[in-house]
Every structure is written in C-alpha cells, then in structure tokens.
Amino acid sequence: MSAPFVPHTEDEIENMLASLGLSSLQELYGAVPAAIRLAGGLDLPDPLSEPDLRERLEALGAANRPVGASLVCFAGAGAYDHEVPAVVRSLASRSEFVTAYTPYQPEVAQGVLQALFEYQTMVARLAGLDVANASLYDGATSLVEAVNLAVAATGCHAVLCSQGVNPHWRAVMSTFARGSGHEIVEVPLLRGVTNWASLDLASGKAGAVVVALPNFLGCLEDLRQARRLAERTGARLVVCFDPVAAGLLRTPGSFGADVVVGEGQPLGTALSFGGPYLGLFACRLGDVRRLPGRLVGETVDTEGRRAYVTTLRAREQDIRRERASSNVCTNQTLMAVTTAIQLGWLGTGGLRQVALRSARAARYARESLLAIDGVEAATDAPVLREFALRLPLRAETAIERLAEEGYLGGVAVNEGYEGTSYAGALLVATTERRTRAEIDGLATSLEKVLR
C-alpha cells in the first residue's frame, strides 16, 4: 500500500477508530449500500516510488520535443515562445502563492490579493479600459464571457464575429452558444482583414461586435470600422487583443473597445502544451456589475490600514446562484500573479522592447521567406509579429519536414477557415527570442523542404 502523504501510523489509526467505537476503516462507510461497494480494488496501475516515477516521467518526456535550440519555435497561433526569466519562475513558484486557496479569508491572503490588484491594474492599462478581473481560464473563455456580458447588457443575442478571431476561441464560443442561445454570425476576411462590408444587416441590431487586434493571421485590423458598426447596431465592441502587441500599438480602449479580452500566456507563462494559461478580461466601469469572475478591490481594516479584498461579490455564483451571469469559481490566479511579476520585470521599456523586437523579427522573417521560390503572402494588410504564407506544399507536410531540420516552422491554418483562401496557409510567429541566425536557418530549411 502506497499512501506516501498520509502521516498516520497504524497505531494512530487504530486509536482513532477505537475512540469512535470502530474496529476497522471499512466501518467508516456504513452508509454506503453494500450493493454498490467496490468489490475488488480500483483498476489502476501499481504505485511507483518517487525515484521510479521520476524515471518514468523522464522516459515519457523523452518522447516529446520541446522548443529550444534543437526545435526553434516559429509557432504561435495563440501560444508564444517568449522570454521567461529565472526571477519570474522563482517568484511564481513560491509555495505561498502556489498552495493557497481562493482568498476567502482576506486577513491571511493579502499576498495573493495585492498581487491580483497589481495584475488588474496592469491589464486594465494594457487594454486601455477602467477595470480588469482577476483572470478567467483562457483566451477562449474570456471571449465567451465577454459575449455573454455584451448580450446581457444589450438584450440582443446576435453576435457579429470576425473570422480574424482565433478559430479555437470561435469554436469554444459556438460550443457554449448551444446553451446560451446566442446567434453567431461570422464575418469573413478579405486580403487578411475583416470585410465588414460583406455583412447584410437585416435587423440592424446586435449584442456584440467581435474583432481581434492583431487578428489570427497576424494582420492589423481597422478598429474604427468595427467601432462604427458597434455604434450602428447598438452592440458592445469586444476586442481580442495580444497583450504583447500592446507594447507597440494603441490600446483597444483608445479605439473605442467596450470589452477587451486576451490570452495572457505570452506574459510569463511557459508554452505548457496549452495550459494552464489565463484569460485576460477588461471592461468599462459602467459594465463592472456584469464583470465575470473575481474582482479585487482596495479597502481598509479596522485600524485604517490599507488592505485588499474580493469585491462586488454579489455578482458571483456562490451568492447569486442560478441568476449569476457567470459560473466561474476557480480561475487562474497563479498565472495572474505570474503575469504581474513578468510585467514588473519587463516594465514600460521592456514590454515595448518585446513587441518591437518581435515585430522586427517578423519583418525580417517574412521578407526572407517570401524570397523563396513558390512562397507567397496569404494576406496583404500590415502585420505585426505573425504572418501567413502560402506554400506550394501542404503546410502540415512542410511543418513535419521542418521539424526534422530543427524548426517548429509554424502552425497550419485550417480549422475555422474551411473553404477560404487562407485554408492550408502556414502561420509563422516570431518573438523577441528569435535571432537572425535562426531565421536564416529557417529560410534555408524551408527552401530545402520545398525543393
């Protein structure tokens, strides 16, 4: 029997049982009907000791190819290979942050609460809006919650969503729309950016207009057009933003966004095979009573000392129950704390550097790859740190072959773009970590792969 974290000795167990008038652990389960008790044991593999298990982990790990010097990362599509320094990893793994629960007792949770207050401030600034919540699960969930907010605020179920929005997020939105009943209209792209003019606005009303900056194909969208559409239809303008790009672009709020959502992974969280990441969520003060999830506010204690506490709690599921606008309870607090630490490490200049260096690498990479015979641009609009290419070869095949050369060459564009001119494109992303030598190497390898 292996229960390495149960401290009780057999004697202690016997004594405790005796004090309860019991003679065996089984007797604790008198309330479980005999007919359904498990006869044998669970059908699970036998336990491994810690050192044996570490070997098993290493063996499994060896069957993975993480990004790094032997697999240089040009893949993005919502998950980016940014610098995460030792100091961020070290602080974010402090067990006071890692092993705490939701701050239900604020007197002994000021550490997490203040870190969240700082996080909320930073996210609100990046979004260019008044308030941000304490995180949601991921970018997709933030989008779903933003659309729920917009529909509730406007009373209109129609959602006009650009196809420039991350296709996985769109997929999650349509999954949840089966419950919420939102009617989602996807607006196609033209030359890489949303073709709002293609919309046939029969009813003229909408609950949400959703657009991404930059969009999934890396292009910069004209948010003023989206803003005008939102005004014309009475909708909330929901902008999906890239928090790193925010280091170089005007904030979505300054373009008139009502709700700003995003994937927080690029700010301090490892690629992690897709999770845990965190959903960024910011809105205007006027919508704060519809804000999903937790919100930390400042107050004072009985002695007048500054202190932090979760606030506007009456919005949340534990109080409002079936009338709550969101069911979120556990969120991604540790990732939010990590993000605050990373943004503190970056500072004003550092975030700008990350964005600028990523954009420079993208410019250089795009020019280098377009110089290869048979490689064409899949979009015309200006791009920032990611771009889509058409290859004379299936993108999946190119990615497989590039991996043999030591490059994760990008992500194939397919899901969510079926039947469009973008299907089959190769989406290439660069971060501040990509060097000239790596980009030259990718170009040489792609040339070889295409030959």
Added chain:
Amino acid sequence: MTASPGGRALSAPLAGRESEPTLFELSVPGRQASSFRTTSLPEWPAEDLVPGEWLPEAPVELPEVSERDLVAHFTRLSHRQYSVDLGAYPLGSCTMKYNPKLCDEAAGMAAFAGVHPAAPPALAQGWLELLVELEEMLCAVTGMSAATLQPAAGAAGELTGLLLMRAWHDAHHEARRRVIIPDAAHGTNPASVTISGYEVTTVGTTERGDVDLSELRSVLDTDVAGMMLTNPNTLGLFEENIIAVTDAVHEAGALMYYDGANLNAILGVVRPGDMGFDIVHLNLHKTFATPHGGGGPGAGPVAVRTELSPFLPGPRPSLLDDGSYGWTSPPRSIGRVHSWHGNALVLLRAWTYLRLHGPEGLRRVAEVAVLNANWLKEQLRASYDVPYDRPVMHECVVSASSLERDTGLRALDVAKRLLELGFHAPTIYFPHIVHEALMIEPTETESPQTVAALADALAEIAAEARTAGRADAARAAPRTTPVGRLDEARAARNLVATYDQRAGGGDGGGDGAHDSRG
C-alpha cells in the same frame, strides 16, 4: 490524544505585518530589470513597422523596478499569505490537502512545459500517452468509460457536462428544459444550469440530510433533463438513498450528473458509475492534490458512460491503430471547450499523484480523510451543534447556532479567531441550509496531532465565549494577522479595483473625500 509539537502543522503567527506598497509606488522611471537575447537583426524603428494609425502617443506605463526590488516585493507579499505548505487549511468542500513536491518537479520539466500546444503529434508522443493514461485512470476511479480532459476547473466541467446532457437529449429528439439540484448544492451548480440554457428546479433536504425523495419524485417529469448531485453531499454525508434517487431520475428519462468536488471521500470504496451516475466531473485540484494557486489553475475533466462518449469535446488524445498517439474527434462532438487541450500541466500533476498511489494507496487516502473528519466531529460535539448527526465522510458541517444565541458568537467570528490561533478558517455559511455553518475538511494529509490541535483551538474559541458570556475576544479577531477585519462594504461601495482608481494616489487608504460615511 495530546497536541505535541511533533507532526503538528499550524503556522506561527504570520510575519509580514508591515503593509507593502504596490509595485507602482516602488517604480522609478528608467529602472529596468529585463534583458533579451542578442538577435543581430536590423533595428527598424517602430514607425517603420507599424502604420501611424495604430501607433500610440505614449507607451503603456508599467512599474519600473530592479530585479532586486521585484524579488523583495513579491517575497514580502508572500509573507502576507497563508498556504497549505505553512499549515492546516481545513476549508470544507475545497480538499486543501498537501501538494506533493514531485508533482511540482514534473510540471517544471522542460520536456513537458516546453512543448507547443500546436506541435504535430509526432513531437508530443510523451504528452499524448500520458493524457491517454490519465483518462483511463480517471475512468477507473469513477466507473466511467471515456473522459474529456479539456475543462479548466470544476465549473467548466459542469457546463461541459450539461451541454453533453443537452446533446444527448437532442439526439433522442427530446426537448427537456429543467435540471434538478438539491437546495444544499454548491453555487456553481445552479449557475451552470442557467448558462447551459436550462432552468433550475430545487429539491429540499430531509432532516437526516438526504435528498428528499418524495419531493424529488413529485418534480420528476418528461421536462427534466437531469439532476446534479454531489455524493457525499455538501453536508459531508453519503446519500443513503442514492440508488433510489438515480433510479427515479433514470425512470423519468433524465440523466444523473455527479459533481466530483467531494470524490476524495470515496476513492476506491464506491464509484459514481456504480451509484448510477452518467456524467461525472472531477476537481483534480481537490482530489488529486494539484495545488490551488491562490484560486486556480484547476482542472475539471468530465467522464461519461459509453452512450455519451460520442458527444465528448474534441479533439481527444487517442491511441491510434498504427500504435502511435494522436488526436481524434468524437463523431457527434459538442466541440471544443478550451483554447487548447485543457490545463495540461495540472493534468500532468494529477497523473503523477495517481501513479504514486495505485489502487490501495488511493483507498487509504479516502479512508483516512473520512477518519480525520469523523474524529474531529466527535471532538467538536461538546462545543458546537451538529445539525445532521450521522457519521460523516471527508468533512463535517457543524453550527455555531447555539453559541450565537447564547453569546453572540457567529461562525464568522469563530473563523476569524481561528486565524489568530494559527489555522486557516473552515468554510463558513455554506451549505446555506445550515444556520451559522462551519464546514470543516481536515483532509488525510493532516496528522492526528494537527487535527487534535485544530479541535482544541475550535473548542477554546467556544469556551472563551461561553465563559465570558460574550463574543468580544472573537469579535476583535484577528489581531495577529497582517491586517485585521476589513471594511468589505466600503470596498464595494467605493470601488478601487486598480491603482489608477485610487483617489489621490496612495495615502494608505484614507480617501475620505470619496467615502460616503465621511
């Protein structure tokens, strides 16, 4: 049992009583901690890279601090924070057990943490194998046949499960509109029901603490899509009539949903599948010891019976015919419920925990969790009311009702006084059907000495109030914590949710001008 120092986990009074400025107040313009790779790329200026209409007038301001300041700041914040590593955390319904360090190490391995989620399967065979194995283990534990690992927390699992329920009824051309939940259910249950497009029907609890069967039968009809239940329930009791409940619901053509928040009590003893449940979510951040991270990340996989597996979210990690691992999408999938594949590193931690235990180890986990809770309840009987007086499972719900009547001491006061005595507080005022509820879950990882010390502390709090005939001591608590009781009403009335909203910019909180009470 005496509370000797050995094996006793409770914190010393917390350090960190000095308030800590925000990072914004520590900022000095021009200071920078960050540094980047040497890239040798052309240094095009921003104006060459971004058309003017997108260029900001000024960059977004972030704190500018040295690495040393950053470390001091977050280390000091961490000293103002209680955690499982510091001491017992008997928060009912949350299963705040010890989080094994090997799991941290596994989650930190570059071979896992460095894999891009869009990497082709050939580059992620280790991950895929691990996830397939985890799915099998979760199915074994719950008695189900297939699972999705995508949901990021319990509530996300609930919503996923309810959409599966809807898809199943749709496939049978049934338009059912209502989902039943007990009045003692966790708040996420009714919230998820509404968000999934159903209406909540609530059924009551009997005096013994079970679902009221006759009331349940009276609300069951062809409009009911399913029932959500946790068993052990939120009173910490095993539903004695569970088979009658699941039978009745099935007879009405509805499905049974298992909220797995309380699974820790029954690992290896009885499986939700054998109780008659059709859809099960698990909270890996409870039962399988993945740490809570101050409020997340968690993971809320959903396991189902064979008949429901065609509807599961996709893509799913799968063993393919050629012996390799890849992704497959179920034929009638409800679609994605996560940006990628779920909280993968949390799933990895749970896999590690399961592999350390094996079948008997898991059963021992459950048994000792139940033993601790029952032993604790017996110690508390002298000081607190025990509203549903039956042997409990992994947690016990007691009430400060009589204490309140006699001395004015409320559950909230007990919680705050307990913080002074070095423990985290239990869950209070939940479930709502118990007056002045204290919901206490010691978990199996707290030693008998720790549980005894917790019992002593709770008894002491009650004795104090009874001796004085008043609740003064507890009312003033906590005094040894980084801050005392907070003015929560003010936080809501005068919302300051960002540093930028702080009136006048940081005078220690005394923004009297905005405080309506003056």
